[in-house]
Amino acid sequence: MALSACVPQDPISKLEHQPTMVLETAMEFVSSQLQEPLKPFPLVSTAKFTEMNKTIVSEVECAAVTPPAAGELEKGDRLSAVVSGVLEPASGAKKLRKMLLETNELIVCPGVYDGLSARTAMELGFNAMYMTGAGTTASRIGQPDLAIAQLHEMRENAEMIANLDPFGPPLIADMDTGYGGPIMVARTVEQYIRAGVAGAHLEDQVLTKRCGHLSGKQVVPKDEYISRIRAAHAARARLRSDFVLIARTDALQSLGYDECIARLREAREVGADVGLLEGFTSKEQAAQAVKDLAPWPLLLNSVENGKSPVITVDEAHKMGFRIMIFSFATLAPAYVAIRETLTRLKNEGIVGTPKHITPVKLFEVCGLEHSMTVDRDAGGKSFVSGV
Numbered sequence: 001m002a003l004s005a006c007v008p009q010d011p012i013s014k015l016e017h018q019p020t021m022v023l024e025t026a027m028e029f030v031s032s033q034l035q036e037p038l039k040p041f042p043l044v045s046t047a048k049f050t051e052m053n054k055t056i057v058s059e060v061e062c063a064a065v066t067p068p069a070a071g072e073l074e075k076g077d078r079l080s081a082v083v084s085g086v087l088e089p090a091s092g093a094k095k096l097r098k099m100l101l102e103t104n105e106l107i108v109c110p111g112v113y114d115g116l117s118a119r120t121a122m123e124l125g126f127n128a129m130y131m132t133g134a135g136t137t138a139s140r141i142g143q144p145d146l147a148i149a150q151l152h153e154m155r156e157n158a159e160m161i162a163n164l165d166p167f168g169p170p171l172i173a174d175m176d177t178g179y180g181g182p183i184m185v186a187r188t189v190e191q192y193i194r195a196g197v198a199g200a201h202l203e204d205q206v207l208t209k210r211c212g213h214l215s216g217k218q219v220v221p222k223d224e225y226i227s228r229i230r231a232a233h234a235a236r237a238r239l240r241s242d243f244v245l246i247a248r249t250d251a252l253q254s255l256g257y258d259e260c261i262a263r264l265r266e267a268r269e270v271g272a273d274v275g276l277l278e279g280f281t282s283k284e285q286a287a288q289a290v291k292d293l294a295p296w297p298l299l300l301n302s303v304e305n306g307k308s309p310v311i312t313v314d315e316a317h318k319m320g321f322r323i324m325i326f327s328f329a330t331l332a333p334a335y336v337a338i339r340e341t342l343t344r345l346k347n348e349g350i351v352g353t354p355k356h357i358t359p360v361k362l363f364e365v366c367g368l369e370h371s372m373t374v375d376r377d378a379g380g381k382s383f384v385s386g387v
Helices: 077-085 092-102 115-123 133-141 151-162 182-195 222-238 257-269 283-293 313-319 331-348 359-365 368-377
Strands: 003-006 021-023 047-051 054-057 062-065 107-112 129-131 171-174 199-202 244-249 274-277 298-302 323-326
Touching (some): 092 107, 092 244, 115 129, 115 151, 115 359, 129 133, 129 151, 133 171, 151 171, 182 222, 199 222, 222 244, 222 257, 244 257, 257 274, 283 298, 283 313, 359 368
Parallel strands (some): 107 129, 107 323, 129 171, 171 199, 199 244, 244 274
Antiparallel strands (some): 003 062, 021 047, 047 054
16 A cells, blocks of 8 residues: 655644654555554654643544555665655655655665765765864864754754755765754754755753764753753654654763663653664674664664664674664764875875866765756756866
């Protein structure tokens, strides 16, 4: 049967106050992890909202989207089919949510931090991307990941990356602590949604937070953390967005595994779509978290040379993770390459750029052909003689 992508014609007022939303889908190859009641949105198929023992069923008109049968696609192709199957410029959030609902695949997101790293990920055909907070802080303001970059820097960078290609992959972004109390968290979610961000993770560290793979992390009390998640859920519900809310906890380092599971379970109850337990100390612990929180989708943050063991994409898929982000995938190699190049320049007087990396090649990665087509189709003459 087909998945129906629907939006209620008559908005249900005060939706943000209803955490007991049930998302149903008539899709046969929907992930078994998502067949249990979910909290967030009435934007796919039939939405039921329970209020004071009264059930409201929204009658909607649906545009049917029929995905390929599960057996018709090779492993890894189903995510590409979801992205390419949306024929109009849809929101990144809708694409990401469809990936979670319509496939059982692991969504692999390279960490990107600027336009060129994002364009490179797109050139290689990744189905989703992750805007790293550490990379944003380092590249935009040259500072360590210590809560120095705030909403303005993070949203502006995310907006640029998310809008490079309206038909491109969805972007998950770091949202840190939400940059304040519930009011500020709501404002942050609203701005991320308007910026075109598909989803973001919201954590329980104190406002003077630090990178999740540093020592000395401190977290807020559970009630304060849950108020952040509740505010985020209410904000995206007010905007009737498919925005994927990812609840992250950094409590493992100071409060232990059981407290992390308790926090994530409560975050799930108040509306979070996906969970993220930061800083696993072993592969066994990572696998156990998937089991303890099943069938809720979990995200795995891979930081090589960080606090956690290296877990490969295949291992994460077998464990049951649904999203995997690689926060330093482009930032760390960029530093190595830049440093080696500048060392060569300082010592030998040359940069040593490979012959095939020309200015034209770099501009092609950044959309040169599209820009030239826009000019030509509009009757422009700027590129008649090429570049």
